[in-house]
Amino acid sequence: MERVSGRTFGILSPFVGGDYYGAIIEGINAAAVAAGDRVMAVQTLDPGAHSADRSGLPEFHRPVAWRHLDGLAVLPGAVSQAYPAAALRAGLPVVLVAEEQAGPGMSVVMADNRSGVRDATVHLIEHGHERIAFGGFMSVFDLRERLAGYCAGMAEHGLSPMVFDTGDNHESGGEQVADALIRAGMPVTAIVLGTDRNAIGLIGRLTSAGFDLPRELAVVGFDDIADAAYLRPALSSVRQPLDALGTAVHALMGVSPRKREVPTVFEPRESCGCPSDGLPVSEFHTRDLFRQVRYLQDTLNIQYELGVALLAGQGADPGHLDWLDRTTALAGSFGLWSRPEPDRLELTGAYRFAAGTPGRVLPVDEFPPAELFELADGADGDIVFVVPVRSRLTDWGMLAAVGRIQSTTPPGREMMNHSGSLLAKALDYRVMEERLRNAAMRDHLTGLPNRLLLEDRLAQAGLRAAREPGYRFAVLLLDLDGFKAVNDSLGHAAGDQLLVQVARRLTQQLRRTDTVARLGGDEFVVLIDDVSGPGGDEAVRASIRASVTEPYLIDGQRVEVGLSIGSAVSGDGCSDPDLLLREADAAMYQAKSATRRR
Secondary structure, eight states: OOOSSSOEEEEEESSSOSTTHHHHHHHHHHHHHHTTOEEEEEEOSOTTOOOHHHHOSOOOOOOTTGGGOSEEEEOTTSSOTHHHHHHHHTTOOEEEESOSOOOTTOEEEEEOHHHHHHHHHHHHHHTTOOOEEEEEOTTSHHHHHHHHHHHHHHHHTTOOOEEEEOSSSSHHHHHHHHHHHHHTTOOOSEEEESSHHHHHHHHHHHHHTTOOTTTSOEEEEEEOOTTGGGSSSOOEEEEOOHHHHHHHHHHTTTSOOOEEEEOOEEEOOGGGTOOOOOOOOOHHHHHHHHHHHHHHHHHHHHHHHHHHHHHSOOSOOGGGOGGGGGSSOSEEEEEEEOSSSTTEEEEEEEESOGGGOTTOEEEGGGOSOHHHHTTOOGGGTEEEEEEEEEOSSOEEEEEEEEEEOOOSSOTTOSHHHHHHHHHHHHHHHHHHHHHHHHHHHBOTTTOOBOHHHHHHHHHHHHHHHHHOTTOOOEEEEEEEESHHHHHHHHOHHHHHHHHHHHHHHHHHHSOTTSEEEEEETTEEEEEEOSOOSTTTTHHHHHHHHHHHTSOEEETTEEEOOEEEEEEEEOBTTBOOHHHHHHHHHHHHHHHHHHHHHO
8 A cells, every 4th residue: 555654553442432542542643643654443342332341352353454554552452462463473563552461572551550549549648548448440450550559558558458349440330339338338438449430430329329528438530531620529530641651652663562651640639638729610621611512412413313314214225324424424434244255345335435436345454445544634633443333143344434533432432333333233124124024025935925015016017007008917827736635645844845846946937027926825826027919928838837747856755746827918908917817816717627627
């Protein structure tokens, strides 16, 4: 691929937005743009996933976009250790973020989790607290590091630790700890939480239970997300400078493997017991809060519009990406997995993107199309995102879009995760609709059109005959002779096999414009399109009779049946399908009676 300038780095992340993953992506992008480079972000979790903590390690193995990349950054919980090892063998420099162990040849960037939490713990001790707890999701390396910082601060002052496992990094984990504290009779006077969202959940649960914070419990979080300063009480937090983390990731791309720690800083506010500064909210903060509220409203509107476009849309193929005009995306491309070649994507949809012409096939290591990168201006925060389009039923393919990095929403609430999930469901619904339509219009045993679909085809033929005086069509009604004997002697399963084979032979004798339907039992109807004058159906009747009466092999036994045929041809002022069907029925019973007499 020819690039205008600079290098392209891929970022693998469980989610490609949110106030943690999105903020790191934003930091890496800012450093890349400053150096004349660019980034793309790939979501590794299935779309629609609610929580990276609860979803576990994604099963993501495909080398998405590797031919476009000059390096790869791997965020926490994105992939197994085998993936970056394979990328390294393919010649891509790899930088891991917040990983406990790095493979040979890989660099690691992480926040200094211990020092910031140690400082926060000591700060609480200086406020006079001695019974201080820690709550965090202990399955995550970062959180174990934060626990170690808490324990170090407690040990320095001869205090005993009390630890709660939150079970996740979200509000629900904090609510769980709050419930445990209430049941235990509030055994502590202060607590350090592993994430701000844990802290927000705990504060909300305790406040609703009537506790006065921070008087009855001082609270400290970690991450210093945008919401922290606007809470009441304002949340004290250990600030993890994700912009500096992103700068460090970019700086280690393409250099000899090394480890770099980014310092963290404790930010005291009201929730730890520090007094409010007493100053009114500044105009800057008011405008920032208003901007966030507007952003939230816009996000909700987009999600609503997406739901309407993808789940309530009539007729339009969601894979064509017309619905992307409801979003802030600048361009997009969608590829379905090629069934004969599972590691190739057939482009079926494109949005504001000529090179994404449907029918183009790309290996997965060349998706998204190279031209899509030229539409992303990283300086404005617009980069290429890729998300799997997968549901519980089907792994459909990959969706790529150029859009703005979303770094203030909770993880998993960003547009790409939402879009990938809704697209997968819309594609599932189309398949289910088609199956329901077939079930309503097709005979369940033979797969032939049933009476309902036959009536529609007959009506269409009648309308055409009314419009075109020279057009004729024929209706044949067929009944198998001796079918009951097959059922009685060999069983109903053998009879079903016979009906399936008869249906197959009938279909082989007809053109694509003709129709063969099963009415039920051993009765079939054939609609012959565009018959050439009176008697034009005779050749078709002869070929059908010769084919259907050939012997069959059912469960190793030779089976023969006869065939009674009645026919009626439109013309001479008669093109009423119902009347023609009655005439064919009468003719068929005459033929069957003659057969019985013989």
